[in-house]
Each structure stands twice: as C-alpha cells, then as structure tokens.
Amino acid sequence: DTAVSQTPKYLVTQMGNDKSIKCEQNLGHDTMYWYKQDSKKFLKIMFSYNNKELIINETVPNRFSPKSPDKAHLNLHINSLELGDSAVYFCATMEGTNYNEQFFGPGTRLTVL
Amino acid sequence: AQSVTQLGSHVSVSEGALVLLRCNYSSSVPPYLFWYVQYPNQGLQLLLKYTSAATLVKGINGFEAEFKKSETSFHLTKPSAHMSDAAEYFCAVSDTPGNTGKLIFGQGTTLQVKP
Numbered sequence: 001d002t003a004v005s006q007t008p009k010y011l012v013t014q015m016g017n018d019k020s021i022k023c024e025q026n027l028g029h030d031t032m033y034w035y036k037q038d039s040k041k042f043l044k045i046m047f048s049y050n051n052k053e054l055i056i057n058e059t060v061p062n063r064f065s066p067k068s069p070d071k072a073h074l075n076l077h078i079n080s081l082e083l084g085d086s087a088v089y090f091c092a093t094m095e096g097t098n099y100n101e102q103f104f105g106p107g108t109r110l111t112v113l
Numbered sequence: 114a115q116s117v118t119q120l121g122s123h124v125s126v127s128e129g130a131l132v133l134l135r136c137n138y139s140s141s142v143p144p145y146l147f148w149y150v151q152y153p154n155q156g157l158q159l160l161l162k163y164t165s166a167a168t169l170v171k172g173i174n175g176f177e178a179e180f181k182k183s184e185t186s187f188h189l190t191k192p193s194a195h196m197s198d199a200a201e202y203f204c205a206v207s208d209t210p211g212n213t214g215k216l217i218f219g220q221g222t223t224l225q226v227k228p
Contacts, residue, residue: 004156031214041151041201043218055213090156092216100145100207100214104156 003027004105006091012111013081021076021108023091029103030096031055032074034066037088037107046089049074050096078110086112115140115206119219127227132191134222136178136204139185145207146187147216148178152200160202163187174198199226 004025013019025032033056034046048056049068063079078085091105120135138144145164149157161172168180178189187204204219 033215035216041221043157043203043216043221045215045217048213048215050213056215092157094214096214100216101147101159101162102214102216104149104158106156107154 002106004091004093004103006089006105006108008108009106010109010111012113014113015081015083017081018077018079019081019110020078021089021091021110023074023076023105025072025091025093025103025105027093027095027103028071029093030071031094032068033092033094033102034074034076035090035092035104037090039087043090047074047076081110081112083112086110115144115208115217117204117206117217117219119202119204119222121222122220123223123225125225125227126194128196129193132176132189132194132198132224134189134202134204134224136187136189136219137185138187138204138206140206146178146180147205147207148172148176148187148189149203149205150200151203151221157203160189194224194226196226196228199224 007022031050033048047066052068065077068074088107092102094102116139118137147162148160161170163180171177176191205216208215
C-alpha cells in the first residue's frame with residue numbers, strides 16, 4: 001500500500017477552470033502539508049493541517065483552498081486557474097514526534113493552458 | 114527566519130568519484146536538517162536527517178552528511194558515485210522542532226553522473 005497517495009498524477013486544464021487535487025495517507029500521521037514545486041524545481045510550503053485544523057497558510061492566493069475532511073485526507077481546491085499555477089504539487093505528512101521527518105506523495109503535475 | 118542555500122545548482126561527477134553537495138543554513142534556533150532526493154517524475158525521498166544527536170549522519174544509499182555548527186553547513190557526501198545517484202538533491206531546514214514542522218528548502222542541486 002502506498003503511504004501517501006495523490007490523485008490525479010497529471011492534470012491538464014484551461015485557464016479559468018476550477019480543479020481539485022486529492023491526497024490520502026495511511027500512516028496515521030497527524031500533520032499534512034501541501035508544497036508547490038515550480039518550473040525551476042523550487043519547493044515552497046503552501047498549507048498545513050494538524051488534526052483537521054489549519055496551522056500554516058503561507059501567502060497563498062485566496063483561489064487556493066485546502067480542505068481536510070478527516071485526518072487521513074487533505075485536498076487542495078483551486079479556483080479560476082491561472083497560467084502561473086502550473087507546477088507540481090506535493091502532499092506530505094509528518095508524525096509530530098519523529099523529528100519533523102516528512103513523507104512525500106508522488107506529486108500532481110498541473111498544467112494550465 | 115530560517116533559510117537554506119545550496120551552492121551549485123548543477124554538479125557533475127564521474128562514476129566512482131566522490132560526490133560533494135554543499136548546503137549552508139541559517140537558523141536562530143538549533144536546527145533540524147534534512148537531505149532529500151528526487152528522482153525524475155517522482156516525489157521526495159528522505160536520504161538522512163540531523164536532529165542534534167551525532168554530528169556525522171549516515172543515510173541510505175551510502176550517503177552521509179556532517180553538521181558543522183561553526184560553519185553553519187550540512188554538506189552531503191558519498192565516497193563513490195553510482196549512475197543511479199543521478200537525481201535532484203534538496204537540503205532543508207525545519208522550523209522550531211516540534212512546532213509546525215514546516216520545511217524550508219534550498220534551491221536544489223542536480224547531480225549528473227558520467228560513465
């Protein structure tokens with residue numbers, strides 16, 4: 001079983017559309033994250049949830065809205081997609097007591113045309 | 114604020130040669146430091162981590178890193194490069210240990226291994 005899974009793996013869409021990316025973990029970890037990797041491979045934190053509570057929201061446009069229906073899932077919804085949203089989005093999880101080690105999903109490559 | 118700088122966006126070595134990837138950090142508190150590897154079209158995999166125990170940290174695939182507080186460095190090394198080591202490598206620092214756990218990444222270093 002995959003520890004951290006993301007769907008879809010690839011997402012191609014038109015500007016202005018609304019799309020969602022889903023993340024599921026079976027590690028039983030309390031904290032989940034969304035990171036964005038841009039075309040230059042730079043990774044930046046976007047959001048974090050701990051036990052379904054938002055704990056990090058890093059200067060991300062309001063068009064991005066994370067939702068955590070339960071401890072095992074953290075979804076990312078993006079409204080009115082723009083060209084600049086094209087990137088790879090990674091979900092990650094962390095067990096709070098394990099020296100902040102994070103486990104990453106395989107990524108979702110979003111392409112906005 | 115914490116930050117990470119990886120010196121050299123691209124490193125090329127011959128198979129069997131020493132691998133040295135440089136990472137310097139800035140942190141106002143004792144840091145937790147990590148090296149992650151990303152193979153093409155895959156997620157990030159933890160290579161090793163420093164958590165204030167031993168300053169020389171051994172990781173997977175023969176990699177190790179040494180924490181040097183005086184130099185604020187955490188360079189990654191491997192004695193003998195293998196073709197399968199070709200990948201993107203990221204150094205990262207964590208915010209206050211036990212807090213949000215947010216990782217702050219360096220810019221990444223692409224390791225090329227030539228036959």
